[in-house]
Amino acid sequence: MTDLVVDAGGVGKTFGKGEDRIEALRGISLQVSKGEFVSLIGPSGCGKSTLLRLIADLTAPTSGELRINGKPPARARTDRDYGIVFQKSTLLDWRTVSKNIELPLEVMGIDGRPDVAARMLDLVQLADFADHHPWQLSGGMQQRVAIARALAFNPSLLLMDEPFGALDEMTRELMQQEVLRIWDETETTVVFVTHSIPEAVFLSTRVIVMSPRPGRVSDIIGIGLSHPRDEDTRESQRYYAKITEVREALRRQEPAKP
Amino acid sequence: MTGREPFESHETDLFIAFEGDVPTGTRTPSAIRHRAVDILPAVAAFVAVIALWETGIRVFDVKAFVLPAPSVIIERFIATRDVIWSAGWNTMLEALGGLVGGTSLAVLVAFMTVRWVPVREGLMPFAIAANSIPIIALAPIANGMFSLTSQIPKMAVVGVVVFFPVMINTARGLLEVDPDEIELMRSYAASPREVMWRVRAPHALPYFFSALKVVAVLSIVFAIVAEYFGGTQDVLGQYILTKANLFVYPDAWAGILVASILGTALYVLVLITERLVMPWHVSFRAADAS
Numbered sequence: 375m376t377d378l379v380v381d382a383g384g385v386g387k388t389f390g391k392g393e394d395r396i397e398a399l400r401g402i403s404l405q406v407s408k409g410e411f412v413s414l415i416g417p418s419g420c421g422k423s424t425l426l427r428l429i430a431d432l433t434a435p436t437s438g439e440l441r442i443n444g445k446p447p448a449r450a451r452t453d454r455d456y457g458i459v460f461q462k463s464t465l466l467d468w469r470t471v472s473k474n475i476e477l478p479l480e481v482m483g484i485d486g487r488p489d490v491a492a493r494m495l496d497l498v499q500l501a502d503f504a505d506h507h508p509w510q511l512s513g514g515m516q517q518r519v520a521i522a523r524a525l526a527f528n529p530s531l532l533l534m535d536e537p538f539g540a541l542d543e544m545t546r547e548l549m550q551q552e553v554l555r556i557w558d559e560t561e562t563t564v565v566f567v568t569h570s571i572p573e574a575v576f577l578s579t580r581v582i583v584m585s586p587r588p589g590r591v592s593d594i595i596g597i598g599l600s601h602p603r604d605e606d607t608r609e610s611q612r613y614y615a616k617i618t619e620v621r622e623a624l625r626r627q628e629p630a631k632p
Numbered sequence: 633m634t635g636r637e638p639f640e641s642h643e644t645d646l647f648i649a650f651e652g653d654v655p656t657g658t659r660t661p662s663a664i665r666h667r668a669v670d671i672l673p674a675v676a677a678f679v680a681v682i683a684l685w686e687t688g689i690r691v692f693d694v695k696a697f698v699l700p701a702p703s704v705i706i707e708r709f710i711a712t713r714d715v716i717w718s719a720g721w722n723t724m725l726e727a728l729g730g731l732v733g734g735t736s737l738a739v740l741v742a743f744m745t746v747r748w749v750p751v752r753e754g755l756m757p758f759a760i761a762a763n764s765i766p767i768i769a770l771a772p773i774a775n776g777m778f779s780l781t782s783q784i785p786k787m788a789v790v791g792v793v794v795f796f797p798v799m800i801n802t803a804r805g806l807l808e809v810d811p812d813e814i815e816l817m818r819s820y821a822a823s824p825r826e827v828m829w830r831v832r833a834p835h836a837l838p839y840f841f842s843a844l845k846v847v848a849v850l851s852i853v854f855a856i857v858a859e860y861f862g863g864t865q866d867v868l869g870q871y872i873l874t875k876a877n878l879f880v881y882p883d884a885w886a887g888i889l890v891a892s893i894l895g896t897a898l899y900v901l902v903l904i905t906e907r908l909v910m911p912w913h914v915s916f917r918a919a920d921a922s
Contacts, residue, residue, distance in 0.1 A: 432815050452821040464812045468834045468912045477830065481820045507912055 378444070379531050379563045380406035380429055385438035386588075387424055397588035398424045402438065404582060404591060408530075411557055411564045413574035413581045415620065421589025422567045426535050429565060430458055443530060454482060456531040457524030461539045463516035465508035465523075471495070472504040475523045482527055494522035497556060514545040518552065525560060532557075534566045538573070547608075550576055554603055571624070575616045576603060583620060585627035593623040700882040709886040716871065720890040723859065723868040726783050727851040727898070730790020734851075735844065737791070738798035742836075745799075746806040747828060763796040767854070771861045781864045789858040794847040798840065805839030806832045838913055841906040848898040852891055 387399040399421040406412050414422040427433045428440060431447035442450035450456065457478075465474045475491040484490070495501045498518040508516055517537055524532060534553075538546045550573060557564055568574050574581045575597060583593035597616055599607055607613055682702050688694070689701040696704065709716070741759075745752040767789060774785035809832055817827045859869020868887050875884040907916060 430819055432818060451819065454821060456819070458816070458819045460812050460816070462810075462812055464810060464816050466813070466831070466834070467914070468910065478820045481817070481822045481826050481830070509914070 377408045378405050379408055379410075379442065380404060380412075380565065381439075381441040381444075382425075382428075383439040385425075385428065385435045385440050387421070387428060387433070388436045399428075399435075400588040400590055402589070402591055406563060406565060408563055409561055411554075411566065411577055411579045413566045413568055413578040414584060415568055415571065415574045415581055416584030416589070416592075416624070417586055418569070419586040419589075420584040421586070422584050423535055424589065425584075426533055426565060426567050429531075430456060430533055454478075454527055455529055456533050457527070457529040458533040459517070459520045459524050459535065459537045461536045463508065463513075463520040465516055465519055467508060470505050470507055471500065471511070471519050474508065474519060475526050478523060478527050484527060490526055491522075494526050497525070497559065498522045498552065512545075513541050514549055517541065517549060521553070521556065525556070525562065530563060532562045532564045534564065536567050536569065539569075546570075546573070551604070553577065554601075558602065571617055571620050572608075575599075575613060575620060576608065581620055583623045585624075592627055595619055595623060697879055697881050700885055704882045705885045705889060708882040709889055712883060712886055716868075716887055716890045719866050719868045719871045719887065720894055722783070722864070722866055723852065723855050723891070724894050726786040726858070726867070727790055727855040727894070729783065729787035730855065731794055731848065731851040731898075733787060734791035734794030735798050735847070738795045739802055739840070741795075742799050742802035742806060743828070745803050746832065747824065752803075759796065759799065762792075765792075767792050768857060771858045774858070775861055775863060780862065783864075786855050786858040786863065786867075790851045790854045793850055793854045797847055798843045801839045801843035802836050805836030808839075809835050834910075837910050841902065841910075844902050845899060845906075848902045849895045852895040852898065856891055 382402050382404040385399060385402040386397070389396045389398055402425060404425075414425060416422050424433070428435050429442060429447060431451040434447075440447055443453075443455050445453070445455075465471075466477065469477065472488070472491045472495070475494050476487040478484075479487045479490060492501070492504070495504055498521055500515060500518055500522070503511060503515065508519065511519065520537070521532075538549050541549060553564075554577060556562075564577075566574075566577060568577075576599075578597050581595045581597060582591055583595065584590065585592040595616070599610070599612055599616070686702050689699065694701075741755065745755055770792065771785070771789050774788050778784050806828075813831050814827060817831055820826075822830070856867075856869040856872070859867045860873055863870070865871075865874070868891050872884045872887040872891075875881070875887065910916075
């Protein structure tokens with residue numbers, strides 16, 4: 375029917391009531407097509423995580439129209455249309471790596487769980503760690519398991535909320551490479567929240583620049599770097615030019631009129 | 633271990649004990665390592681205390697009705713072993729009955745209060761009020777409810793003692809879950825039941841065991857206290873009371889020794905169970921890594 379995975383029209387979100395009310399998002403209009411890799415970037419308080427949580431139906435919009443795969447977000451969630459990765463890996467300590475990946479499959483009653491887990495571990499290149507416990511892994515490895523878990527039930531949409539925020543710079547760049555490879559192999563649509571400009575540029579097909587108080591979309595920048603992207607991409611002129619473009623977009627932001 | 637004096641406000645003791653024993657992630661794996669070197673200080677201290685006690689009694693010529701020497705207690709412990717272990721076994725049954733009953737009910741109520749908010753709001757004030765009852769005052773009344781020789785009233789007293797700390801601690805463990813983990817389950821469209829079994833219950837295990845370690849020892853203490861108020865003679869409480877009334881203090885002390893051994897055995901049993909049930913827990917990791 376439609377190739378739009380995310381379709382937001384004039385979406386707003388206000389927390390609290392009366393004196394304490396905070397307008398987190400105002401008039402967000404955004405379309406994400408199938409197969410895209412879209413990053414949401416902006417200073418803290420711009421509502422980028424809130425927008426992701428609206429898409430995930432972890433919270434509900436107070437105004438506007440939001441559709442995921444042409445459905446209301448609640449329906450998309452119960453249809454298991456998306457997988458989500460948080461900044462913390464939120465792996466369960468009492469389960470092995472394999473069993474953590476099987477968690478969504480257990481909840482959803484999907485059969486052949488060990489096979490799926492093995493396949494996902496191959497995908498994130500952690501096959502040797504299937505029987506380890508999460509706390510025996512490094513931070514980067516834990517996030518790879520979290521990604522494997524999010525993709526285990528083959529969702530059409532992958533939501534990532536600053537997934538590499540807690541990692542060091544070297545690990546971070548490796549993880550970005552990994553995510554691009556996984557995106558390429560699985561043809562999943564990705565919505566990625568970050569506050570790192572180079573990260574957003576390196577990963578994305580489009581970067582959505584947001585501004586704070588209240589959170590709005592201030593710019594949408596197409597990246598247009600060729601694929602596959604690698605270390606050479608990070609040293610190309612076009613990459614630098616795009617980083618500058620995003621940085622300037624963030625700098626020209628002005629507060630909204632009340 | 634606190635809470636040895638049954639007539640003191642045990643509620644306060646309990647709370648101190650389990651506030652400090654809640655899993656924090658940095659807890660050191662004390663009493664769990666197996667290396668001989670680690671238990672050496674404890675053994676040395678134990679031997680030193682016994683030696684000091686023995687010497688002190690002999691040097692100052694302390695009379696047996698004040699405090700008998702360890703050697704005398706051991707002698708009576710061996711001489712009366714059939715009687716005291718038979719009494720000990722009966723007391724153990726009461727303690728276990730109360731422990732199992734009280735713990736089961738506590739866990740059930742904890743799950744209900746977490747699962748259904750109205751249950752929590754309705755039951756919590758009642759539970760707190762119930763906890764302020766001086767449990768010891770219940771013992772003679774409980775005795776009156778059943779036949780004089782019944783073990784049920786003793787189990788009931790133990791059960792009431794056990795219930796509150798286990799219930800509160802378990803409920804706390806069920807509730808104190810990383811919100812991200814709850815949201816993760818929500819993203820899978822998991823039912824509340826799935827969240828309970830796959831996330832909350834495993835989280836509550838360390839809290840549950842912390843409480844269980846405290847109440848396991850208390851169960852023996854309170855079974856004995858309940859026995860003081862009458863009932864069959866072949867139990868530790870009555871044995872100790874009778875011997876003390878007859879001024880046969882070394883025999884009374886031998887009975888107390890049995891009680892300590894049983895309390896320690898229960899504690900160790902809980903410790904081993906804990907280790908078997910949750911080998912993944914943070915408090916065991918240092919040992920695993922070595």
